[in-house]
Amino acid sequence: MDNPMPIEPNPLFPWMFIIEEKRKESPTVFSLYLRSVDDQPFDFSPGQFNMISAIGGGEAAISIAGDPTDTHLLIHTLRIVGNVTRSLNTLQKKDPVFIRGPYGKGWPTEQAQGKTLILVAGGIGLPPLLPLIYKAKKQRGYFKKLVLLYGARTKEELLFMPFLEKMAQEKVIDLHLSLDRPSPGWNGHVGTVITLISTVQFDPQQTVVFCCGPEIMMRFAAREFERWKVPKENIFCSLERNMKCAIGICGHCQLSAYFLCKDGPVFPYEKIQKLLTIEEL
Structure with a gap:
């Protein structure tokens, strides 16, 4: 039997992360510190972004703000400007969020x-x-x-x-x-x-x-x-x-x-x- 073709990862498939910490940065800005549910590493390049969403709250493109060498802690900083970010701002520690990415070309x-x-x-x-x-x-x-x-x-x-x-x-x-x-x-x-x-x-x-x-x-x-x-x-x-x-x-x-x-x-x-x-x- 021939070897099966390798399955390519689906770029539209979201992965579940858990909020480890939420910080208020200013009256209209907050940060979410996230870890994957299975604590799998997440690699990205400075300047790339993720699509982030909460259940029933829509999805938004947000740049990655954390340390690229810490592949187990994902940080997103968001300004409250629309329905998606308002929905994400209602979340608290241990709540789930969903991540697609990373996407795009980063800083050279x-x-x-x-x-x-x-x-x-x-x-x-x-x-x-x-x-x-x-x-x-x-x-x-x-x-x-x-x-x-x-x-x-x-x-x-x-x-x-x-x-x-x-x-x-x-x-x-x-x-x-x-x-x-x-x-x-x-x-x-x-x-x-x-x-x-x-x-x-x-x-x-x-x-x-x-x-x-x-x-x-x-x-x-x-x-x-x-x-x-x-x-x-x-x-x-x-x-x-x-x-x-x-x-x-x-x-x-x-x-x-x-x-x-x-x-x-x-x-x-x-x-x-x-x-x-x-x-x-």
Whole structure:
């Protein structure tokens, strides 16, 4: 009898995870710390995402925010913006959630090896960049220098501050913070995150930039780094649109010729530069 054909894994099949911990990060943001029911390892690359759902609550694409070397603990940070995230926010410790993934193309960390890597994050754009900080902590010297430029509207919306301050104290990251508008008790920089770029010293030819946040922020950040002579091929952006299937079939996340779920979410800036300037695309 001939050997049977191997069964390919179904990319639409969800796996059950259990909430080990739930943390409130801000008034509208929370994190879920998950383990699979059989404690099987879960491998992912920084910048990839999962489709996460609760029973009867729908499904949403959420970037992975945890340590890529810890294959038994999966972390997702979510902002409450719709029915799916509201449903997930009702869950508590030991409740089940369902995960499909990981999907998409992540950050090209190999291109930044041995160079200065500047992370530009706006608001909820920080979690997809956190795996890179974990990587820098575990692999000292992989990046010549890791700089985080992080901005939010208010002080209350700055996420993971104890962790970021600890990483700064341990010299894992060079941390620069900014608020869009002054907040009580804030003595730091005020302005968009883009205004932080001029405060950092870097060699443009030996610098790689990863941006994540609102599209308008990424567009102006990339343009500013271009002005500072960072090569366009060294600038990358993570795009997020209405992902439904995560495998490029449904077309909901299409941006011109690209399907963000499989061609992205991380793109070289030179590929999407013109697309980011087209209104309502």
